[in-house]
Amino acid sequence: MKTLPMALAGHRLRILCLGAHADDIEIGAGGTILSLIAGGVKLEVHWCVMSATAERAAETRRSAAAFLEGAVASTVEVCAFEDSYFPSQSREIKAFMLTLRDRVEPDVIFTHSRLDAHQDHRELNKLTTNVFRDHFVLEYEIPKWDGDITQRNAYVPLPSGVIDRKIDLLMEHFATQRSKDWFHADVFRGIARMRGMECRSPSLFAEAFTVRKMALA
Structure with a gap:
């Protein structure tokens, strides 16, 4: 399988990471972010979580700091939209997203999948693609009880050791998630192993995304 780098070592890459909840970005794209930094890409990151209690917001900030260690610039933003009710808050979330578009100029956006079974995830995807119409968007996947893992069309092979670090x-x-049976090392490793097989990753592991639209120059 032919692979193309998202960015080369020494090159600047500005990314916007959007997550409905604390831990979403890390689960969906954490390995890719770690790989870019380890590969010498000059990463500038705006990390935005849309809903979190005070406890989960603290987890978010500590986790983001760890995942983004080595990035040349990073901003972490945690909002207070109500968990599980994003569709009914669509107008307010869109207003926030419009202000975000005025503040950041990303080369790549990571967001939830359009086909995700969680209503908050789907709503954030719809608003991302509505507000950021001219951007390269990678939709990540989150394992859950709903069983909504589906076919993807873009892969990031993970260098050796990155899945362990993630x-x-x-x-x-x-810590707030450890009691949930889906939040388990075997689940995260298993999905990455399957995606690694699909793209024939040299390390055997990969993260997978959906690309809805892209322009080739």
């Missing part, structure tokens, strides 16, 4: 950081920083 899982270690998830387990270290999200």
Whole structure:
């Protein structure tokens, strides 16, 4: 399978990471972010979580600091929209997203999948693609009880050791989630192993995304 780098070592890459809840970004794109930094990309990151209690907001900030260690610039923003009710808050969330568009100029946006079974995830995807119409958007996946893992069309092979680092950081920083049976090292490793097989990753592990639209120059 032919691979193309998202950015080369020494090049600047500005990314916007959007997550409905604390831990979403790390689960969906954490390995990719760690890989970019380890590969010498000059990463500038705006990390935005839309809903979190005070406890989970603290987890978010500690986790983001760990995942973004080595980035040349980073901003972490945590909002207070009501968990599980994003569709009924669509107008307010869109207003916030419009202000975000005025403040950041990303080369790449990571957001939830349009086909995600969680209503908050789907709503954030719809608003991302509505507000950021001219951007390269990678939709990430989140395992859950709903069983909504589906076919993807873009892969990031993870360098050796990155999946271990990703899982270690998830387990270290999200104590509030450890009691949930889906929040388990075997789940995260299993999905990454399957995606690694699909793209024939040399390390055997990968993260997978959906790209809805892209322009080739």
